[in-house]
C-alpha cells in the first residue's frame with residue numbers, strides 16, 4: 038500500500054482551507070456554545086427557532102417530512118424545514134424563520150462565528166429565491182449574509198434559487214462580523230432565512246434546509262495551551278465527513294486547525 042501526500046500549493050487556497058477547516062474543527066469544539074438544528078430534536082441550549090407569523094400570518098415555512106417529488110428526503114431523517122411540506126410555494130409571498138441566541142463572545146470578543154448546513158431548492162430562478170440575513174441589533178437592521186461580503190463562504194455562497202439537484206452543503210466563516218458588532222456578550226443575535234416569490238405561479242417545490250449549525254464563542258486561555266495534535270476529522274472536497282477511503286482526494290483536519298490533502302492509493 039502506498040501513501041501519497043499532496044500539499045496544497047496555491048497560497049490563497051491554503052489560507053482559505055486553513056480558515057475554513059480551522060473553523061470546522063473549532064465547530065466540533067463548540068459543544069454547548071453551538072446551536073445545532075436537525076429538526077428532529079430542538080437544541081436544549083439558548084438557541085431558538087421562530088417561524089415569523091407576525092410579519093406574515095400565512096408563513097409557508099413548516100417543519101416536517103417532505104411529501105414533495107423534487108425537494109425531498111433529508112440530511113438527518115425524516116424532518117427538514119421547508120416552504121410547505123406538501124403544497125407548491127405561494128405567490129407574492131415573503132416568509133421567514135429566525136434562529137435566535139445570545140452572543141457568547143463570538144460577536145463581541147472577536148471570537149469564532151460560523152454558520153453551516155444543507156439546502157435543497159427548486160424554484161423559478163431568479164424570480165423566486167431564498168435569502169440569509171443576520172442582525173446584531175435584535176432585528177432592527179439586517180445584513181445580507183450572501184451578498185454583503187461579511188461572510189466567507191468556503192465552498193461558495195449557497196445558491197438559493199433555481200435547481201440545487203439535491204442537498205448541498207454550505208459553510209461560512211462570519212468571524213469578521215465581530216468588528217461590526219457594537220454590543221456585548223449576552224446580546225441577542227438573529228439569523229433570518231427567507232423565501233421570496235413573485236406573482237407568477239410555478240408549482241415548484243421551493244426551498245428547504247436541514248442540519249443548520251451556529252457556532253459562537255471566544256477563545257479561552259486554555260485553548261491556547263493545547264499541546265497534542267491529533268486527527269479530528271476527515272472530509273471530502275465538498276466538506277462532507279468521510280471515512281478514510283483509498284483512491285480519492287480527502288482533507289485531513291487536525292486538532293490544531295491545520296489541514297492536509299491526502300490521496301491514498303490501494
Ligand SMILES: [Ca+2]
Nearest residue numbers: 075076113116
Ligand atoms: Ca433533519
Ligand SMILES: [Ca+2]
Nearest residue numbers: 165235237239
Ligand atoms: Ca414565481
